Amino acid sequence: MKSWSAPAVPGLPPVPETFELYDTPHATTVSTSSRQGAASLYVCGITPYDATHLGHANTYVHFDTLVRYWRACGLEVQYVQNVTDIDDPLLERATDTQVDWRDLAESQTQLFREDMAALSVIPPTHYLGAVEMIPAVVEDVERLVALGVAYPVKAADASGQDYYFDIAAAEQRTDWRLGSIGRYDRPAMEAMFPERGGDPDRPGKRDPLDPLLWRAARDGEPQWSGGTLGEGRPGWHIECSVIARRHLPAPFTIQGGGSDLRFPHHEFSAAHATAADGIPLAQGYMHTGMVGLDGEKMSKSRGNLVLVSQLRAQGTDPQVIRTLILSNHWREDWTYTDPALHNAQERLARWKSAWQATQDNYGDAAPLADLQYALMSALAGDLNSPAALDTLDLWAAGHISPHTSASGVRDVVLALLGIDLAA
Structure with missing residues (x-):
């Protein structure tokens, strides 16, 4: 997937790195340092159906500033960002607007590119969509099944089986523990899970919080070959785990995104990667604040979005x-x-x-x-x-x-x- 044009970034005399950063898992500011003159960053990208609101821009401008700081320290920066160009919210919006989901994803991704270029955001080194990474997702889910940290659940509305990540098995196999990334307790996670794409009441799951890895093909939904998993499409969290593992060192320096990604997304992306190969996903986690309007969090579901493209169209520099x-x-x-x-x-x-x-x-x-x-x-x-x-x-x-x-x-x-x- 193409990204966007790079802004001009003048070179500066390198200044020694003396970076301290608030890390979510530690809940405090910690000193960070590059390894062999390099720093690496993964920032979770958009699900392209309402781009680019100020909440998006807030996240990507701040991480752009991190990239700029690292570069001014003379570091080589590897930066990866994804696009969740297949997921339930995208398909639901496409159905509601009677637009082909692929056309909706591409048009909103293109608008995002234009907004990022206008905001002088340095493009990532690798910019990848979930769809183009499906073969790698299948490979990793099959590995998790073979390792005993994923299991099938019969789908009543499909001929195949859905596959879920086994939290308890992963905790036995690795140093990862549920809540260790997002730093929420079990009751908080149980309350958030259904609000953020989870299905705690799904029959056949071993733990209500076990996340979906692979969704079996349903009538009317896009589907791809899943090898031994059967036809279907990826769950949400596995895509970032897969993309990061194939394009960044393990563990990479910083995993970033909005604070609404602390759980379940970053929690389980880290769990998937660690369960697959025994190595932590990232050294540190940065979560940007939420942007509100009229006292409420700015979100697609509330419809209270301030779009960068709208501000630009109104003449805002x-x-x-x-x-x-x-x-x-x-x-x-x-x-x-x-x-x-x-x-x-x-x-x-x-x-x-x-x-x-x-x-x-x-x-x-x-x-x-x-x-x-x-x-x-x-x-x-x-x-x-x-x-x-x-x-x-x-x-x-x-x-x-x-x-x-x-x-x-x-x-x-x-x-x-x-x-x-x-x-």
């Missing part, structure tokens, strides 16, 4: 949207308001005005270092983008590197924050 997102800490929930967007617009205008004055007054000065170090110091402390923007405010007010080259300022801000002061 994508750099203003990016500024708005970065003014909120990556792991905090926040609420979209028109005044907040206006404040971001005014803030960006102040930076551009200060940059123009720098160009007029100090265009031939030596390249700066203080602003780069100040911005990177802010980002090194739990990817604190609000602190980085506050630092940029101080620069604009003349308190940091006041007599430096315009080109140096532009390069630093563009490379680290994805904001082009000359645009």
